[in-house]
Amino acid sequence: MTSLSSPSFHRFTDRSVLVTGGGSGIGRAVALAFAAEGANVVVAGRGRAALDETVALVREAGGNAVAQVADVSRGVDVEALVTAVVERFGSLDVAVNxxxxFQGGPITELSEVDWRRVLDINVTGVLLAMAAEIRRMRTQxxxxxxxxxxxxxxxxxxxxxxxxxxATKAAVTSLTRGAALEHIAEGVRINAVSPxxxxxxxxxxxxxxxxxxAARMKDASPLGRVSTTPEVAQAVLxxxxxxxxxxxxxxxxxDGGASL
Incomplete structure (x- = not known):
């Protein structure tokens, strides 16, 4: 296991970072990358076991992380999550929502239940999380x-x-741009990555x-492959x-030029 104690630079030493969806994939890679640069990381999600795995990976590599179970589609959960970060580390310096x-299929086959689920998590979850995060960050x-x-x-x-x-991801981009304009004067800087x-x-x-x-991506992407999760994480950092x-x-x- 590579040690996190000697990265090339420490941009986030002693800063507190919240990562939602931190139990796997991009979220886990983001948590590991922030910890590698000295951050105190809180990983959040609905599944305790996956979050604990991320925390264990961070700690095994010499970093600092804790897990917090939360459902971002519930406002009360998000408020409690932000409070927990601040109580544990004293501030909320960075949040990664x-x-x-994912929900596939044509809209004619998309059930109302599935649509509301993806909308609640992908859009409402981002809105509620940003609102709680901004309310804290602008006081710092x-x-x-x-x-x-x-x-x-x-x-x-x-x-x-x-x-x-x-449609839900286009909404995330719109939420990002609108909230960024509304709150930059308060010292809260908001951006997005679109993998x-x-x-x-x-x-x-x-x-x-x-x-x-891998065979499909040779033709589907100008880059000829998928992006790695550490590559996405470095863009987030x-x-x-x-x-x-x-x-x-x-x-x-x-996206390796796939949307060009």
Whole structure:
């Protein structure tokens, strides 16, 4: 296991970072990357076991992380989550709103129950999380940074069979831009990343293997492959860092050129 004690630089030493959807995939990679640069990380999600696995990975590598069970589609959960971060570490310096679900199929086959589920988590969850995070960050002398995880589907690209999901991710981009404009004067800087296919289970077609996905991506992406989760994580860290201080409402697409 690579140690987190000696990364090339420590941009987030002693800063507190909240990562929703931190139990797997991009969220887990983001948590590991922030911890590698000295952050105190709180990973949140609905499944305790997955969150504990992320925390164990961080700690095994020498970083600091704790888990907090929360459902971002519930306002009371999100408020309690922000409070827990502040009580544990004294502030909320960075928030990464990564929690999301995928729902495929044409809209004629999308049930009302499935639509409301993806809408509640992907859109309402981001709105509620940002609202709670902003209310805390604007009271802090140093403000804070928020990075929302959207997708290249929606604002940047359309793909048959993903219309409902794409609509929710386009909404995340819109929420990001609007909230960024509303709250930058209060010291809260908000941006988004929009990954394309990455090396997570979400990018696998039904019944597809990783080898099958790799073969498909040779033609589907100009880059010829999926993005790795650490690559997406590094983009998140950049947007949250002081080096991106003048980036406000940016939506950074990370898809190997697939949406061009």
């Amino acid at each position: 990564n929690a999301g679900v 002398p140093g403000g804070g940074a928020i990075v929302n995880v959207s997708a290249n589907l929606g604002q940047h690209k359309q793909l048959p069979g993903t219309t409902g999901y794409s 394309g296919a990455s090396d997570t289970t979400m990018s696998l077609f039904p019944g597809e293997t990783e080898a099958g996905r 950049y947007l949250a860092s002081d080096a991106a201080a003048s980036l406000v409402g940016t939506d950074l697409v990370i």
